[in-house]
Amino acid sequence: MMCHMSRILWVTMIPALFSVRAGAQFGPGGPPRSAQASAPSDLTGYWVSMVTEDWRYRMLPPRKIGPPAGGIFGGGIGVPINAEARKVATAWDPARDEAAGEQCKSYGAPNLMRVPGRLHITWQDDQTLKIETDAGMQNRMFHFTAAQEAGGGWQGVSRAEWEALEGFQIPGLGPLSGLGFEKTGSLKVVTTNLKPGYLRKNGIPYSDKAVLTEYYDVVTQPDGAIYLLITSTVDDPVYLMAPYQTTTHFKKQADASGWSPAPCSSR
Amino acid sequence: MNTTIKAATFAAIAILCRAAYGQGFGFGASLSSNTGIDISGTWHYGGDQDADYGTAAGSVGDYGGIPLNEAGRLYALAWDASRATVRQQQCAGYGIPYAYFSPGNFRFWEERDPHTQQLIAIHMWFQTSEVRRTIWMDGRPHPPAWAPHTFAGFSTGTWDKNVLTITTTHLKRAWLRGNGVPYSDEATVVEKLVRHGDRITVFTVTKDPVFLDEPYSKTMINIRNIKDPTAWLYACEDGEEIIGRSEDKIPNRLFGKNPFLREWADKNGVPMLATLGGGITTHPEFPAKLKDAAAAEAEAMKEIVPSGTQQSSRAVNPDPNDGDIHVWKVQGNVYLLIGDGGNIAVQVGDQGAFVVDSGAGKLSDKVISAIGKLSKAPIQFVVNTSFRPDHTGGNAALGKAGQDPSLPGSFFGGQAPTGATGFFQDPSHHATLIAQNNVLVRMEAAKLPSDMVPPDTYLTNRRRKYHNGELIEIFHEPNAVTDGDSVVQFRRSDVIATGDIYDTTRYPFIDVKSGGSVQGELDALNSILDKTGYEHDEDGGTMIIPGRGRISDEYDVAEYRDMVAIVRDRVQSMLDAGATLDQVKAARLTADYDTRYGATSGPWTTDMFVEAVYTSLKNAKSQAARK
Numbered sequence: 083m084m085c086h087m088s089r090i091l092w093v094t095m096i097p098a099l100f101s102v103r104a105g106a107q108f109g110p111g112g113p114p115r116s117a118q119a120s121a122p123s124d125l126t127g128y129w130v131s132m133v134t135e136d137w138r139y140r141m142l143p144p145r146k147i148g149p150p151a152g153g154i155f156g157g158g159i160g161v162p163i164n165a166e167a168r169k170v171a172t173a174w175d176p177a178r179d180e181a182a183g184e185q186c187k188s189y190g191a192p193n194l195m196r197v198p199g200r201l202h203i204t205w206q207d208d209q210t211l212k213i214e215t216d217a218g219m220q221n222r223m224f225h226f227t228a229a230q231e232a233g234g235g236w237q238g239v240s241r242a243e244w245e246a247l248e249g250f251q252i253p254g255l256g257p258l259s260g261l262g263f264e265k266t267g268s269l270k271v272v273t274t275n276l277k278p279g280y281l282r283k284n285g286i287p288y289s290d291k292a293v294l295t296e297y298y299d300v301v302t303q304p305d306g307a308i309y310l311l312i313t314s315t316v317d318d319p320v321y322l323m324a325p326y327q328t329t330t331h332f333k334k335q336a337d338a339s340g341w342s343p344a345p346c347s348s349r
Numbered sequence: 350m351n352t353t354i355k356a357a358t359f360a361a362i363a364i365l366c367r368a369a370y371g372q373g374f375g376f377g378a379s380l381s382s383n384t385g386i387d388i389s390g391t392w393h394y395g396g397d398q399d400a401d402y403g404t405a406a407g408s409v410g411d412y413g414g415i416p417l418n419e420a421g422r423l424y425a426l427a428w429d430a431s432r433a434t435v436r437q438q439q440c441a442g443y444g445i446p447y448a449y450f451s452p453g454n455f456r457f458w459e460e461r462d463p464h465t466q467q468l469i470a471i472h473m474w475f476q477t478s479e480v481r482r483t484i485w486m487d488g489r490p491h492p493p494a495w496a497p498h499t500f501a502g503f504s505t506g507t508w509d510k511n512v513l514t515i516t517t518t519h520l521k522r523a524w525l526r527g528n529g530v531p532y533s534d535e536a537t538v539v540e541k542l543v544r545h546g547d548r549i550t551v552f553t554v555t556k557d558p559v560f561l562d563e564p565y566s567k568t569m570i571n572i573r574n575i576k577d578p579t580a581w582l583y584a585c586e587d588g589e590e591i592i593g594r595s596e597d598k599i600p601n602r603l604f605g606k607n608p609f610l611r612e613w614a615d616k617n618g619v620p621m622l623a624t625l626g627g628g629i630t631t632h633p634e635f636p637a638k639l640k641d642a643a644a645a646e647a648e649a650m651k652e653i654v655p656s657g658t659q660q661s662s663r664a665v666n667p668d669p670n671d672g673d674i675h676v677w678k679v680q681g682n683v684y685l686l687i688g689d690g691g692n693i694a695v696q697v698g699d700q701g702a703f704v705v706d707s708g709a710g711k712l713s714d715k716v717i718s719a720i721g722k723l724s725k726a727p728i729q730f731v732v733n734t735s736f737r738p739d740h741t742g743g744n745a746a747l748g749k750a751g752q753d754p755s756l757p758g759s760f761f762g763g764q765a766p767t768g769a770t771g772f773f774q775d776p777s778h779h780a781t782l783i784a785q786n787n788v789l790v791r792m793e794a795a796k797l798p799s800d801m802v803p804p805d806t807y808l809t810n811r812r813r814k815y816h817n818g819e820l821i822e823i824f825h826e827p828n829a830v831t832d833g834d835s836v837v838q839f840r841r842s843d844v845i846a847t848g849d850i851y852d853t854t855r856y857p858f859i860d861v862k863s864g865g866s867v868q869g870e871l872d873a874l875n876s877i878l879d880k881t882g883y884e885h886d887e888d889g890g891t892m893i894i895p896g897r898g899r900i901s902d903e904y905d906v907a908e909y910r911d912m913v914a915i916v917r918d919r920v921q922s923m924l925d926a927g928a929t930l931d932q933v934k935a936a937r938l939t940a941d942y943d944t945r946y947g948a949t950s951g952p953w954t955t956d957m958f959v960e961a962v963y964t965s966l967k968n969a970k971s972q973a974a975r976k
Binding site: 122130131132133134135136137138141142143145159160161162198199200217245266267268297299301303304307309311313326327328329330331333340 | 398399413414415510512514543545548550565567568618630631633636
């Protein structure tokens with residue numbers, strides 16, 4: 083087949099090549115498409131967290147982490163913290179955080195999606211997806227183009243892209259979405275420039291060197307229920323011995339029912 | 350060509366091929382409904398969440414975040430960790446989705462048509478308990494409701510971009526968590542597998558009308574193994590863990606009397622309401638319910654005992670009730686015929702058909718027609734497992750349609766007494782009807798037509814026949830649901846027809862006035878379990894045809910036996926404390942099983958069952974006192 087097609091191949095290939103080089107956000111032969119216009123899935127709307135993972139750490143009042151010997155029952159279980167992180171966590175004092183006006187330390191991007199509550203996701207503009215939370219009243223901005231923010235806040239700076247399957251990439255050319263291949267539907271978000279905070283409410287720390295990588299997937303059940311799945315990895319050379327990986331999910335709501343903005347709480 | 354040009358050429362060919370043939374090329378298959386991302390390889394449970402539950406772990410009263418309904422909560426609170434010592438629990442397989450949490454590795458591999466390369470199935474192997482799973486990708490339907498269930502269930506899958514959706518039905522009663530939190534054999538699990546590099550995000554939604562009040566949604570991460578693990582097996586063989594314990598002693602906790610009820614709550618310094626699960630515990634509003642400690646405690650006290658109204662079964666009735674007879678090959682030479690009241694078992698071979706029970710008799714023509722398609726020879730024997738109409742209603746029609754060629758020319762030929770009717774009028778041109786003698790006695794007492802009454806009866810504990818190339822044994826199980834119950838075992842086919850002793854659709858129909866008793870029922874269930882074996886981790890092996898309901902195996906019968914034993918213990922406890930029947934009924938001692946087997950109306954209600962248990966226990970107590 084390759085021999086028979088060799089003449090028409092090159093005619094077909096030239097525009098295709100240009101399309102590939104143009105990148106994932108470009109339609110075939112057309113002007114660049116915005117992140118909103120090229121979105122393979124719809125993340126907008128109101129979502130409520132379904133708290134079935136790490137239930138006790140998320141739903142019940144925080145308990146201070148124990149010493150290493152008893153740590154497995156002391157609140158640090160599951161987080162691959164190093165000795166320095168344990169030292170910080172064992173000194174956790176919510177009253178001190180309140181006095182310092184830092185009640186939002188567990189509402190930073192690495193833990194915000196784990197806080198039970200609701201999300202309101204909208205397009206801030208056609209290149210920026212915005213997530214508002216009622217718990218802690220935080221805003222996250224996912225930028226599909228170079229972010230103008232300096233970072234350093236609880237939510238850091240988030241760079242977003244629609245994921246294309248790695249299997250369809252050609253070395254040196256990038257994803258083949260421009261050739262008409264389907265995108266996966268996943269949103270990939272990498273967040274940096276974070277203000278140090280907590281991975282859990284009980285003071286397990288992350289540093290300003292932490293990098294949060296997330297994948298957002300929307301899936302539909304046979305009964306029509308729509309869920310948002312968030313797969314997260316926190317890398318932190320200061321406090322973690324290994325990447326900290328979690329998954330969190332939300333169920334889509336028809337409206338803003340239950341939306342109940344509440345300030346951050348240390349307890 | 351340099352690398353870029355080569356790659357671009359390849360890409361262009363892929364596009365052309367896709368246009369010409371509608372399928373992918375070169376870089377893998379296109380993202381059609383039949384194919385998607387490649388998840389082949391070996392994986393293990395990863396991530397850092399739910400670390401407490403990575404093995405068969407969890408404390409009593411640690412159910413937060415699980416949407417248990419009243420029945421599910423009470424089932425979990427009645428669970429005793431020693432239940433794991435019961436023989437049929439020791440090697441029980443891991444169900445879906447619980448298997449994902451198991452320690453160890455699991456493997457995916459594809460099965461493709463060698464000629465078309467179309468994806469037929471994705472196979473899974475979980476190291477722990479060696480769960481063998483097939484996810485059919487070829488569009489086949491799920492089996493009917495009367496088909497057997499397994500721990501892995503029956504799964505079909507479809508691709509949508511990078512998401513593999515798997516729908517699983519036909520699951521066995523298994524665990525959502527290793528601390529006694531159940532899901533029922535009515536559960537359906539929908540999984541979404543999303544691959545991101547070397548990780549798969551698994552999202553499962555378990556719907557269970559029996560034990561959950563909302564869908565139980567959960568996520569987890571699987572990590573790809575770089576190196577193929579060396580450990581893949583899980584050798585398990587059951588044995589005598591508690592020497593001398595009677596087979597009908599099933600460890601359990603009485604409602605409200607679990608001594609470990611508060612252990613987890615106290616250890617973690619939380620109100621007990623936070624530990625008992627329920628749909629509300631998965632919602633962000635739940636912590637607010639804990640702020641009023643007194644109210645939370647009062648609510649918890651209500652939740653640890655039956656407190657609502659009596660519930661009916663939410664299980665799907667496997668009987669098709671469509672006016673037709675449906676045939677399912679069980680295994681070996683034995684088939685199930687379902688659709689005419691009680692189940693009918695048919696064994697076929699070179700000789701005439703050997704039939705167990707004749708159904709209600711409303712669809713006998715269709716039953717005879719169905720048997721005619723399975724067997725070249727006419728019906729030769731019909732065994733009745735009891736006298737009940739839905740097992741004997743077709744006796745006359747099936748008897749008349751059959752013949753017993755062992756009689757002509759034998760001593761028994763021409764033995765018809767003067768004036769005899771039915772079988773005795775012309776035994777050589779009539780199938781022989783067999784039953785335990787009390788069946789004959791009760792049917793004659795009811796003045797049923799003689800051609801419905803089995804003339805060939807046995808009195809003692811066992812009747813044997815070698816027929817169609819296998820030994821068939823008929824066992825009398827005294828005083829189980831009646832005084833004339835028989836269980837029929839096909840030895841080579843490894844199938845047992847139980848009659849009403851085992852019924853997947855309701856509580857055992859123990860007819861005390863006809864000689865039934867709860868202890869006899871338990872003894873009968875244990876007698877069945879003495880004859881069974883499993884193929885692998887309590888799946889397969891000896892297959893069971895119940896009096897009503899779906900095809901089962903040893904584990905299913907053991908679950909039923911456990912239920913009867915646990916209810917008996919509860920009733921006995923109240924009886925010993927001097928409770929009246931009305932008090933026992935009001936206590937709703939079957940509350941954790943009612944959504945599976947209960948009925949508030951119809952021929953066999955929950956109250957009737959409880960009364961039968963109470964009465965037979967009281968009778969036994971009186972008899973013991975007299976002695």
